[in-house]
Amino acid sequence: MGRYLIRRLVQAIPVLLGATFLIFCLVFALPGDPIQMLAGEKRADPNIAAILREQYHLNDPLYQQYLHYMGGVLTGDFGETYTGRAVADIMSERFPVTVQLALIAFAVEAVIGVAAGVSAALGRGKFLDNIVLISTLLLVSVPVFVLGSIAQLTLGVQWDLLPISYDENDPMSLLLPGIVLAAASMAYITRLTRTSMMETLRADYVRTAIAKGLSRRRVIVRHALRNALIPIVTFLGADLGALMGGAIITERLFNIPGVGGQLAQSVYLREQPVVIGIVTCLILIYIAANLIVDLLYAVLDPRIRYA
Amino acid sequence: MTIIDKTADVPAPREAGSDGVPLLEVRDLHVEFHTREGTARAVNGVNYSVSAGETLAVLGESGSGKSVTAQAIMGILDMPPATIPRGEILFHGEDMLKMSGEERRKIRGSRIAMIFQDALSSLNPVLSVGYQLGEMFRVHRALSRKEAKAKAIELMDRVKIPAAAARVGDYPHQFSGGMRQRIMIAMALALEPDLIIADEPTTALDVTVQAQVMELLADLQREFNMGLILITHDLGVVADVADKIAVMYAGRIVETAPVHELYKRPAHPYTRGLLDSIPRLDQKGQELYAIKGLPPNLTSTPPGCAFNPRCPKAQDICRTDIPQLFPVTERDGGELAGRGSACHFWKETIHG
Structure with a gap:
């Protein structure tokens, strides 16, 4: 190792x-x-x-x-x-807020995506499954600026649940942008989890687990989900990098002074050192995320051994 | 009068098998699968019973309903698409089909256990064998992680896995095929169940290992006085270990017999066909016999006897009337215990 x-x-x-x-x-x-x-x-x-x-x-x-x-x-x-x-100054100013935003989005897509995918797989072909299929289709098809504007209008303005623009003193103000940023990936995670889970639920070892007289919960969580997680972890790892660098529209929409906005502005102004600096950092983040994914594989699946 | 009635109402305390009730009795079991192509009748009125210490071999081709019957007994059928429209599965005299899901879960694994065919795919690849063995004790006996691990090592020793203590943390892919099947057996044995169902336990193994695994299974069965249902399509495996045989075809039992009787004198053309298709050294060079045709599609089994399109002895009656399981007797009418054949021409088949 x-x-x-x-x-x-x-x-x-x-x-x-x-x-x-x-x-x-x-x-x-x-x-x-x-x-x-x-x-x-x-x-x-x-x-x-x-x-x-x-x-x-x-x-x-x-x-x-x-x-x-x-x-x-x-x-x-x-x-x-x-x-x-x-x-370095500019980056240390911009990166923290972007990292916060990315982590919120990451948590949203991982938790909600996996949960929705598992419940859809368990109720295959039933009402909940159809709801999940339709809503994920909607989420991946609607562009992020439309989704973001709708979220601001409904959740923010009409129902007044969440702040609609960034305020550095209010951590809650990153929640709505986090959800919007996560939406498309969350839909992918949901579908990926659903498929992966349906496949593992048919596996022989799940039948064995049922034949052992284990509770349904134990069969699903310990025996099926553990195996179903492997492709999901791959996607999540690759997506972490994308969330850090690819939030230009979301950042603009919610007025967040993050890396994405800075990058766009710097490209426009031909500020080569800033562009290269930010991109270098993003590459480092990608490399680190991929490495973590590969190491997680070995934890999730003992058949993968690194020598 | 009233006093006598009252005492008669109280059932005597029952010990397993002591009152002549068989350990497991399957009565008129039907299983159907509802698919888009129609209803597949996988099991059509199966009857069999197993007592403690007894081995019943269920023999049949793929798709004959032998595994589905076993899964119905275990309660691990996917319902839907499967349904059980009729039948009873009595375990210690109680109908398991009437029990709640939770009651059945408690029986699974602890009182009836199952050994599956392919141990590599039937063991969870991402959990250590020690964990998977110990899980039985943790779930059914509420033992701690540490106690469960000790029990797992004990079990691995019992099924003769070398260096059990060192290998308890290993994963299924790190074991050989024979060792993996031993782990499956250990898992089934863990809580010393009354009944074990072994679904083709040796099919995925090579012949030398097959013999070892069957021997181990037979030894352990004797030691714990368990009932064993051995599902197989391998007539060679059956001869050594089984007490009685039930031959299945298209979801029905077509012949039942004590094991050696069946080999000596089959009373059903299908059984005869199976026996004739075993390769024999003294017939070297001759063409091997094979039963013509394919097993029927279960969504549209032929009318009459399901075997009639493939049967060399089929007559008109075979195409119209479904034969019941007739008791088979000697030529002079002398009783043959435990023998039955679902063939209109069983007399001709056994005596002719």
């Missing part, structure tokens, strides 16, 4: 390098001049622009810029924006 962990961490290095280099190339391939963007509508002063270009190594070839940047990252320095703000 220890050796496996080390091997996986070593494997993460080329993934990280490759992904950051790719994003580096892409960001610099974008048309537009970041220094000119600083000046807005006016033409930038050529002298100042030249000084700034020199200061930010913009005249160097791309690979040199990359090496310079990665050298900084390895020592914990994510560089600074063209306005002189440390990228």
Whole structure:
């Protein structure tokens, strides 16, 4: 197990390098001049622009810029924006709220998704199952901005249950965006759980468990669900990364100062260091989430052993 | 008068099997599966009984209803789609089909246990064998985790798994096929049930291991004086261990007999066909006999005797009248205990 962990961490290095280099190339391939963007509508002063270009190594070839940047990252320095703000500052400001939002969404989709999927599988073809099938279909088909607006209008304004926009002093204000962000994934989890559970409920070992005279609850939770969880964990792990980086619309809708909004804004303003910094962090999160999933496999299924 | 009546009302305390009531008695059991293609009548009036210490072998092809009958006895049929429109399953004289779900759950595993065919798929892959064995004690006897583990090791020793204490934490895939089947047997034996149903316990094993596993099962059965229902399609397995045999075809029992009688003198053309299709060394080089055709589709069994389209002796009556299980006698009318045949021409088959 220890050796496996080390091997996986070593494997993460080329993934990280490759992904950051790719994003580096892409960001610099974008048309537009970041220094000119600083000046807005006016033409930038050529002298100042030249000084700034020199200061930010913009005249160097791309690979040199990359090496310079990665050298900084390895020592914990994510560089600074063209306005002189440390990228690390921006990220430490933006990431906590995004992580909170992602964790809320993750909890919602994991708990409600699995519970709904299991109950649908148990009552296969019955009323509840049909409700689950129809509502999940609806959730995956409706775009998030429609869903978010409807949720704000009904839950927030008409019934006044939850706050509709972010307030840093009110942790409850992240609940509604968390639910909206989770909705589509929750629907996938529900369907995945339903299918996986129906399959395991037909398995021979479940029949054995019933023949042993175990209670229904024990048969379902210990014998069927344990086995059904394996594909669900895979999806949840991959989704954790997506929740962290992909919440642009939800963040905009609920006025949350998170990573997604920052990323979109930085791409627009050609703030290359910010884009690369955030993406690098997101890659790290993906790698970590995947590693955790792989380690969880071994816990859930003893047939998988890492040597 | 009244005094006598009152005393007669009080039932005598009953010990298992001591009053002549068989351990398990199946009476006129019917099981149907309601599917989109129609109603499949998997079991059509099966009768059999098992006493303590006795082994009943239920023989038949795939789809003959032998496993469904067993699952109905265990109460592990999926209902729906299965229904039991008629019949009784008496365990110690009490009809289990009239019991509540909770009462039946308490019987399952502790008083009637079942051994399944494929131990690899029948054991949970993600739980250790020690856990799965110990679960019996934790659920039915409310033992602690630690006590249950000790019991699990004891059981593994009993079914002769080497180094039981070291292997109690291992998972099913880490055992060989024979060892896995031993674990299944240990699990069935855990609470020393009165009756064990073994559904093709050796089919998935190779021949040398088959013999070991059957021997183990027979030894343990003797030791605990359990009733055993052995479901199989392997006539070789049956001969050594069974006391009596019931042959099933299309959801009915077509012949019953004490084990050696059946091999010597089958009284049903189907049984004869089965016996003739066993490969024999003295017939080396000759073509092996096979019963023509396929077992009937259970949604539309042929009228009359279900075996008639495949039977070499079929006459007109076989296509119209369903034969009952006739008592089989000697040529001179002398009684043959425990023998019966559901064939209009049983006399010709056994004596002719």
